[in-house]
Structure formats: structure tokens, C-alpha cells
């Protein structure tokens with residue numbers, strides 16, 4: 001039996017089916033999943049990890065930008081699909097967490113590939129100038145809306161903007177599910193989703209996968 005998040009956004013039997021069908025990781029990624037579980041580190045859910053792998057495998061990115069590194073799990077996952085010479089820049093504001101990520105990246109032999117910048121993404125994003133094939137937003141949910149312009153600016157044409165947790169345990173979709181202290185995050189996530197859908201530079205789909213994911217392509 002799959003252990004369910006009680007706040008899963010689809011019926012538990014659907015999640016169970018998806019998880020049973022999705023190939024499991026082994027080796028270092030599995031170790032990181034176990035570490036995350038044991039230490040309550042929020043990493044991407046298995047279905048979302050699989051979506052990231054598929055999108056990266058299609059795109060074969062040269063440059064990925066990630067907002068929200070945590071212990072480096074999703075960066076290490078995505079690195080498998082980089083083009084030759086490809087790199088990942090990942091942002092993490094918590095110094096201890098960034099240090100753990102760097103150690104994990106070193107253990108994975110990826111120190112030359114994945115660069116962890118330890119700073120507030122809100123400050124770093126406006127300073128970046130490179131163009132990215134994929135931007136993965138998995139940091140401060142309440143600030144996605146304020147990061148959208150920079151994300152679009154930093155994406156190559158044809159590049160993908162992927163944002164996790166946008167349905168936020170279902171709260172984004174329905175007022176009745178909103179916990180009072182989360183109302184600001186929820187309102188901003190709704191604005192973020194609407195803004196992506198309405199931006200002429202983007203073609204966006206909202207997927208009820210994991211905790212809700214938007215995938216947008218810059219056109």
C-alpha cells in the first residue's frame with residue numbers, strides 16, 4: 001500500500017495506481033528519497049519527479065534554472081537529461097540546506113554541473129542574465145506570481161516553465177478547502193495560474209498531478 005498524503009488532490013486509489021506504475025529509483029536518488037522522508041524534507045512527489053524526467057528527456061536542456069533546491073534531489077534527477085556540457089543553477093536560501101545539497105551533489109560527482117546559489121531567489125532572479133531551456137519553480141509558493149516576469153525573461157523561446165504545488169493540496173481550486181492562515185498563498189497562486197494562462201508569450205497547461213503542476217512553453 002502507498003502511504004497517502006491526506007491532502008492528496010486526486011482520489012487515493014489514483015495516486016496508488018500512478019505510484020505503482022511509475023518506475024522506482026535506485027542508487028543515490030533512492031537514498032535521497034529515504035533521507036527526505038526521514039527528515040521531513042519536502043521533495044517533489046514521485047509522479048512529479050517522473051514528469052520532470054519526461055520533460056527533461058524531451059527537451060535535453062543545456063541550461064536549467066531551479067528555484068528551491070532543498071537537498072539537491074530534483075537537480076540531481078534532472079541532470080541525467082542535460083545535453084553535453086549542460087548545467088543547472090539552483091537557488092536555496094537556507095544555508096544549512098544548501099550545504100547538504102552541495103555535499104549530495106559532490107557525492108553524485110556533479111559539482112561541475114550543478115551550481116547551488118545560497119540566497120533569496122527573489123533577489124537572485126532579477127540579477128540573472130543567461131537564457132534557460134527549463135525554469136523549475138519549486139520554492140516560495142507565495143512569490144511565484146512575483147517571479148513570473150523574470151522567469152519569462154530568462155526562458156529561451158521554446159523553453160519550459162514548470163511550477164510545482166500550484167494546486168496547493170487542492171486549496172487553490174476551491175474556497176471551502178482553504179485553511180485561513182494559507183489564504184494569502186492561495187490567492188497568489190490563483191493569480192499566478194491565471195497570469196500564466198493569460199500571458200501571450202506562454203502556452204500553459206495545469207495538471208492535477210502530485211500537488212498540482214503547471215507546464216508552460218514560451219512561444
Ligand SMILES: C[S@@+](CC[C@H](N)C(=O)[O-])C[C@H]1O[C@@H](n2cnc3c(N)ncnc32)[C@H](O)[C@@H]1O
Nearest residue numbers: 043044068070073074092093120121138139140
Ligand atoms: C519544496 S523544497 C524544494 C525541493 C526540491 N526542488 C526537490 O524536489 O528536491 C523548497 C525549497 O525552497 C527553499 N526556499 C523557500 N523560499 C526560498 C527563497 N525565497 N529563495 C530560495 N529558496 C527558497 C526552501 O528552503 C526549500 O528548501
